[in-house]
Amino acid sequence: MTLHTRSVAELAAGLAHKEFSAVELAEHFLARIDAANGALNAFVTVTAERALAQARRADAARAAGRAGPLTGVPIAHKDLFCTDGVRTSCGSRMLDNFVAPYDATVVERLDAAGTVSLGKTNMDEFAMGSSNETSYYGPVRNPWDPRCVPGGSSGGSAAAVAARLAPAATGTDTGGSIRQPAALVGVSGIKPTYGRVSRYGLVAFASSLDQAGVLAPAAADCALLLAAMAGFDPRDSTSVDRPVPDYVAELGAPLRGVRIGVLEEFLGPGLEAATGALVTAAIAELGRQGAEVVAVSCPNLPLSVPTYYVVAPAECSSNLSRFDGVRFGHRCREPRDLTDLYTRSRGEGFGPEVKRRIMTGTYVLSAGYFDAYYLKAQKVRTLISDDFKRAFGRVDLLVGPTSPTPAFAIGAKVDDPITMYLNDIYTIGANLAGLPAMSVPCGFVGQLPVGLQLIAPHFGESRLLAAAHAYQLATDFHRRLPAAYA
């Protein structure tokens, strides 16, 4: 049975037509995880028994005529979403022993929609990284080439979907952590508008940038899942109280007449030539389908990486101050006094990249440096956001590459933080401005996938998904599987 080659939408249809049961489907994917996870390290926790119990409930709901569009569809959760009764490690030694006492709203909603959770996926520690190499549980491998990274920080979710160990997986995106790994493993991934999906129950990294989303083979799959995830949540004070459009029904909107802006700043010298050629070809395809393609400039966008590396560490240093070794998380052995308890618990519990970011944030927020770094970065954030506003006065969508290169070798960039940070040069802008954005597969350099990024105005998810869907009706890159996992 080649169930795993089907998209989420196709699996949902198969379940609806009783071609197979939810239990059979869960067993199929659990067997794939069992066979492949040793090589890929995509999952840190597999919840087989829970998954089978959920699958039995899904089958019972269907038999009783209570099935929804996602009832019985297996998914995986990035290990940053709190899952009641299941370890939620966030890729860190600090939370290696943490069993979440409640469900994140996203988890609760997807459970209520009848999805079957297979387990928790590996990630960069506290979502800080672009390669999945900062995880306490070791690097995730790219299913297309095990010598390469899958991107990060949602690298486990991305690799799991690419190798079809799960039909879809949740992720979070603070500076590109859904889109960049989606691009590097050849799947589709959407970061919704800030406030569109509840952050309640996500382990916080940078609260003004974090947003939950989803990775799946096709844009149509993302639409199905986002429909279940999105919506107002009183438990997240930044959740936006607006109706959620019918993303699935609106997938069919044509590209004809849609104005698409090609971001000049994204096609400059930092972009690898072969990647750039594929992105240019993908944009031409959008044009062939009737989109009106024009060049657009956002002159302050090149400052998005330095802006981010002030704002995000500042917020991270505040958020991660909660890890004190007292109420939960790692505690050092035999603390001499309270200060020793704090410093050693944190020193032992956090890995090097997390410490580096906490210290960067502590520095830029400290007396005497606040104005020069943090306030300045917040002002540049306004400039970048205004650039996007002006651009969206002229066009409906912006396009460009997701990442400057395809996947790089494990170990290639770990020694130089700046080189690693520049991986996110094309993705960070959308986070700073709170815009919805997605990555869809648009070709291969050698055997490694490349992603096309689309960015929409606030709450423009429908148009984003419809444009990506139109592109995927004309291309098959999103249907290709790595030979080892076909």
Add this chain to the structure above:
Amino acid sequence: MSLTRSDVEAIARLARLEITAAELPVYADSLSKILSFVEQLNSAQTASTEPMAHPLAGELQRLRPDAVTETDQREKFQRNAPLVVAGLYVVPKVIE
């Protein structure tokens, strides 16, 4: 911007992070690189620009009614605690 070992020690102390002597020069080097990198922000003209703290400027953060919405789950929450005695979180002696 170049940070010394003692700068890093001071930052680590503020952040309550134990950093070993061997790690100090490594962090001094990488933090200096990061601070030099972000200095390009100075090229932007921001004299009349408002700082941005929230991506959806028009959306006001709500206040919730001051009502009890959570039930007591102390025992469940304390299952994650490193050390609990008689329902209390235990830390080393704070006051001599």
